Amino acid sequence: MITGASSGIGRETALHLNAQGYRVIATVRRDADGDALREAAGHPDRMIPVRCDVTSDAEVSDLAAGVARITGGRLDAMFSNAGIANGTGDVTAEGCPVATLERLVAVNYLGSVRVIQALLPQLRAARGTLVINSALMTHTVLPYNGGYAPSKAALEAWADQLRREIRPHGVRVVCIRAAAIATPLEAKQDSAGVPSDGPYPDQHAFVEGGLVLMRRAAGNAAVQPARVAELVETVIGPGRAPLKPIVGGNARPIWAIGVLPLRMQDALLARVVRRMVRAAQGEPPPVRWPASR
Template sequence: MNSDRKQVLVTGASSGIGRATVLHLSASGMRVFAACRRAEDGAALQDASATPERLTPVILDVTRQETIDACRAFIATESGGRLDAIVNNAGVGTSTPMEVVPLETVRAAFEVNVFGQLAVIQAFLPLLPRGSGRIINLGSVGAHITIPFGGVLCGSKAAFEAFSDALRMELRPLGIHVSIIQPGSIKTPAVDKTLGSVEEAISQWPEAGRARYGALFRRFSARARARETGGSEPDIVARTIHLALTAPQPQTRYPTGKDARMLTLVPRILPDRTLDFLRQKMLGLPTQFDVPREPP
């Protein structure tokens, strides 16, 4: 799959990895449909692109079926009924103790990270050509190495990877490749959305939750924010996506970015208790069982 004249849809294109991917793929010669929820984000992408003639902004919210349907109809017309690849990048994250996270927050995360991804795949898969179409799904190292306070994000990414594995096997007889990108620590605006305001988050928990987790969550958030802000630039993920789109025989999984390979490898070789110790230590949390906790 060469870059020249290929037509690709990228969701979640307004910032971070999605933005870097849209700009990189269009510069490589592909025609890119950049899916954003707001028209002004699409206009900003075109302004930033060195090849705006190969970048077409489209409105798409993965949680709203009517926008998916309208986007599909538009792309089917504009592309001549053929889309060479789908890059499913849209996603949300949150960090909260499992004991106090509102169930509506969990449902909202899965709505974007799992159900919305499947809705896009179901809508656009018929446009992919047999024998050469590709689907690139943005997973996470967190699908394989869950961290404290990251159960919602890691759980939804693990579910999406399971969906992707099933899809890969189902589409094999049709000659359509499915690859999963597994970013490690990547420096994007998403870290602020995922970690948010620590004190504001703690203030919304029940009193018992603040007493149990307040000090631990502050410590975790400081370590996690430092790791992410010290991570790789989004361009490294964009280049990996380009590789997955153009390799004659793409890999099923592409760990990419800072610590990605290590974080996907160690869960396969270390016992759970050893891995728990390392995760707790890495995030500045107590490593012994039943350690007295600091006041919230």
């Protein structure tokens, strides 16, 4: 069962696992997205789109009941993937509106928790695997993330608690920490609305620079959503899965920054900000995109 399968990583993972022969229950918010998913599936009879908004108690409760009808109450694997980013309006810690932070928490943290809680009895019954799409940003927090990092950090802290409690039941809990992956997530942002004046004028160029670098790297193998789909297949398969695997463009160097002493992290990330600002101003790409897994 995969949440948020209308586009990006969720869609790619649903199609990939279906192509490998898995029966996939994939949540979408629009029927048209479900139809498109089934049309693209290698085994359409084993692709089951279900409508669900993760912020709705009623829809999540219906989802759990629907999944139980399909699986007989035993769910082998679940990928909690649905999520949103924020590169719109003021994206600083000081200026990002609380209403925006609430929306990110409602979808990325509480939405994920709502679905996982509803499905855990079925995962426990199958001694299955829970995979959560967290973010590398929980480990190395970039500035100007618009409240995205705190929402994912809350989710990961909750997942740490769950993993330690549910161990005796044989359910594995894996948090995927992706760095840059080329999906519609970025295109959904309206960077024009990010202020270029006020006390944090770099925030606008930082967000723009991120979009520029992402567009330049779009064809690179390391940033393809297929990388995450293959990783999900690995961690739900037999064998000892890493608990917090990293994936995506520049994942290794970004991870490495996060283990340095804090003052060193701050100095390096200040350099990253300057590079992003220069990228927004049209300078050649300063960042390599090595294959990171």
